[in-house]
Amino acid sequence: MSSPTSDSHVEPADENLPERDDLYANPGLHEHEWRPTDVDPKAEKRAERQVATLFGLSAICTVLFVVTYFTVDADDTFAGLGAQNLAFGLSLAGALLFIGIGVIQWARKLMSDQEIIEYRHPASSSDEDRAATLEALSTGLAESGIGRRPMVRNSLLGAAGLVGLTAIVPLWDLGPTNADVTDNPPFPGSGLENTIWDKGMRVVRDVVGTPIKPSDLQIGDLVNAEPEGLFKSPEDGEPLEGVALQVGKSKGAVVLVRMEPDEIIPGSGRENWSVDGIVCYSKICTHVGCPISLYERTTHHLLCPCHQSTFDLADSAKVIFGPAARPLPQLPLAVDGEGYLIAQSDFTEPVGPSYWERG
Structure with a gap:
């Protein structure tokens, strides 16, 4: 067997092979598929009511948390468990769960649905990119529809605001100060x-x-x-x-x-x-x-x-x-x-x- 040298024979490239750029052609974007809420006003309104209902259920769970605090005794039991702690856990979990589901439904059915491409860029963004980012954030806020969907906006703010009560109400257990009990x-x-x-x-x-x-x-x-x-x-x-x-x-x-x-x-x-x-x-x-x-x-x-x-x-x-x-x-x-x-x-x-x- 002879060793390869600088004069070794090299097979010529196959002229029938396509150009390399053709091997990795840009597939492009698939044709956009419109959602029912994008083309049917009735479906859009129905989705709004669904999201607002979820936020309303969250508010109800928060109210149940507060009611439990004042009505269920800490010594009561249910199925061998502390009734008050069980009610606290279920009501708080429901309050947070319904907010989460409502936001997901809002994003899936009502927020703007567009495919975008983001090219890689250097770690340090240029001033133009920063300006574009701020503009994109403003556009995203506008496309979320929060400004033109008062039912969704108000129900979300009400539910999220009420959830804060779950952290405030238990402070009642701190009890009276010395000035109150002398x-x-x-x-x-x-x-x-x-x-x-x-x-x-x-x-x-x-x-x-x-x-x-x-x-x-x-x-x-x-x-x-x-x-x-x-x-x-x-x-x-x-x-x-x-x-x-x-x-x-x-x-x-x-x-x-x-x-x-x-x-x-x-x-x-x-x-x-x-x-x-x-x-x-x-x-x-x-x-x-x-x-x-x-x-x-x-x-x-x-x-x-x-x-x-x-x-x-x-x-x-x-x-x-x-x-x-x-x-x-x-x-x-x-x-x-x-x-x-x-x-x-x-x-x-x-x-x-x-x-x-x-x-």
Whole structure:
């Protein structure tokens, strides 16, 4: 077999083959097919009514969401599921679904139906292209027909506006502020600046509710605790339930820590707030309200797992690292006649995340 050389024979091109440009001829656009709504005014009006009806159904679903919020109790059940949450999910899903279907129908049947070609262009558009784009956007807005279809436009705006209520109405659950509940609180601990803690209330272990004596804690121990009022109301001796329980737990949760008494640096006026080296602080981080209990016993540092705010429990829970803006509120402790830890009073400052009224 001989190797190819510069003198190798090359077959001439077939003269019968078509030119290359003919192999990839532009197929062009197919003949435009008009939609029924493009040629039949009755079909167009019928499509408008369909789209407006879909937007109206969305509005009805939103109204059902609001009605459910005020009429269905959070404790009610349906087929083993929470009735209120089920109704919330179905009504909100319907509100968003009907808006989506309505917009799709609007685009398919009523918006301008034209085939266009867009050629590739450099990444940086020229001024002419930018002007053309703005003109195309204006043309598209005009061709959508929103200006000349008031039924579609108004029903869409009404449905979309009502959907916003699904985010606004649940804010009612934030409850009254401290100014509204000072004279007649709906349950213990109502208001931004109050908790369920009160003078003489025992500190009990979380979950089980057993009271705590100073001798129950060893040096270095950290105990998650709650106010006894969650388990035994001062008024009738019954445990709290429902909203009252959740509010009480959310603001009353604390941590007890025992250290050597001489390691404690008491704040001004807090010299008698500890008992035998036991100090008590709110468990709610002052940054965004995460529950914290990650304790480093040798340094007495308490770490929030959410954003790493770190508090020195030996020094009035001052912030030594992280985004928290103020120390953890401290609960003043004492011992009752039976030797159990009790609160001297409620917290002297609001617990939880900082808000604008605080100095």
